[in-house]
Amino acid sequence: MFLPDSFKLSTPSDCEIQVTRDFDAPRRLVFDAFTKPELVRRWLLGPPGWTMPLCEIDLRVGGAYRYAWRSEKDGSQMAMGGVFREVVRLERLVATEKFDDAWYPGEAVDTTVFEEMRDITRMTMTILYESQEARDTARRSGMERGMVAGYNRLEALLPTLAGATT
Amino acid sequence: MTFSALANPTRRAILELLASSGEVPVGELARSFTMTQPAISRHLKVLEDAGLISTGSDAQRRPRKLEARPLAEATEWLERYREYWAASFDRLDDLLIELKTTEKNRKRRAPKER
Numbered sequence: 001m002f003l004p005d006s007f008k009l010s011t012p013s014d015c016e017i018q019v020t021r022d023f024d025a026p027r028r029l030v031f032d033a034f035t036k037p038e039l040v041r042r043w044l045l046g047p048p049g050w051t052m053p054l055c056e057i058d059l060r061v062g063g064a065y066r067y068a069w070r071s072e073k074d075g076s077q078m079a080m081g082g083v084f085r086e087v088v089r090l091e092r093l094v095a096t097e098k099f100d101d102a103w104y105p106g107e108a109v110d111t112t113v114f115e116e117m118r119d120i121t122r123m124t125m126t127i128l129y130e131s132q133e134a135r136d137t138a139r140r141s142g143m144e145r146g147m148v149a150g151y152n153r154l155e156a157l158l159p160t161l162a163g164a165t166t
Numbered sequence: 167m168t169f170s171a172l173a174n175p176t177r178r179a180i181l182e183l184l185a186s187s188g189e190v191p192v193g194e195l196a197r198s199f200t201m202t203q204p205a206i207s208r209h210l211k212v213l214e215d216a217g218l219i220s221t222g223s224d225a226q227r228r229p230r231k232l233e234a235r236p237l238a239e240a241t242e243w244l245e246r247y248r249e250y251w252a253a254s255f256d257r258l259d260d261l262l263i264e265l266k267t268t269e270k271n272r273k274r275r276a277p278k279e280r
Binding site for chain 2: 007009017019021023024025029030032033039042043044045046047048
């Protein structure tokens with residue numbers, strides 16, 4: 001079945017980021033793909049050129065998870081982990097989230113909700129940071145180093161914007 | 167603050183206008199958007215508080231101009247984040263197709279007992 005691009009990224013509040021996406025699969029499969037380490041490792045690979053050598057998930061309230069990524073190009077690494085606060089099988093996960101070397105204060109809380117509509121599963125992930133600064137810094141620190149290459153669309157736009165004010 | 171400033175379509179349109187026109191006096195902005203001056207000023211204040219625009223020195227005309235750097239940083243960050251997830255979810259789509267196929271084959275091979 002063809003699904004129109006359902007990906008949505010929004011900032012519902014100053015401290016949150018929300019990502020929504022529909023998947024053409026029953027909920028139990030999508031839930032598995034988010035919670036079974038051998039499946040998570042297949043798609044949550046980080047930026048282009050990175051692999052996921054470590055993926056551990058202890059799926060129960062109070063259980064920990066830990067992810068690590070590695071750049072095959074220069075060997076640099078990043079890792080994050082947290083603890084599950086709520087686990088409602090197939091429906092809802094709430095877990096803390098913190099990158100190892102993040103310099104943002106505190107930790108974030110991720111809420112992931114899976115809704116099944118006919119054969120489509122809608123996944124909504126909301127990441128709540130302790131402050132707006134934490135949110136913005138967190139994403140920069142966690143994502144930036146591996147993501148310098150290949151983002152040409154915006155780079156093309158930048159000279160236009162910069163030129164407008166000079 | 168940057169992202170809530172950008173969340174509003176009128177404010178994004180103001181930024182686009184400033185990006186193409188350079189400094190624009192507040193009266194002209196109000197006319198362009200067929201809004202009252204107080205209404206446009208409220209939007210301008212949000213944008214200015216977020217550091218996305220600044221006010222020129224002409225006290226009479228109060229021209230606004232775009233501050234390219236914060237805007238570029240904000241859009242760049244969101245764009246990278248979006249691409250990161252979009253690529254991950256595309257891989258997940260492929261994985262789900264594989265899981266569905268595996269499941270179907272397994273069912274075919276071992277039909278449920280009645």
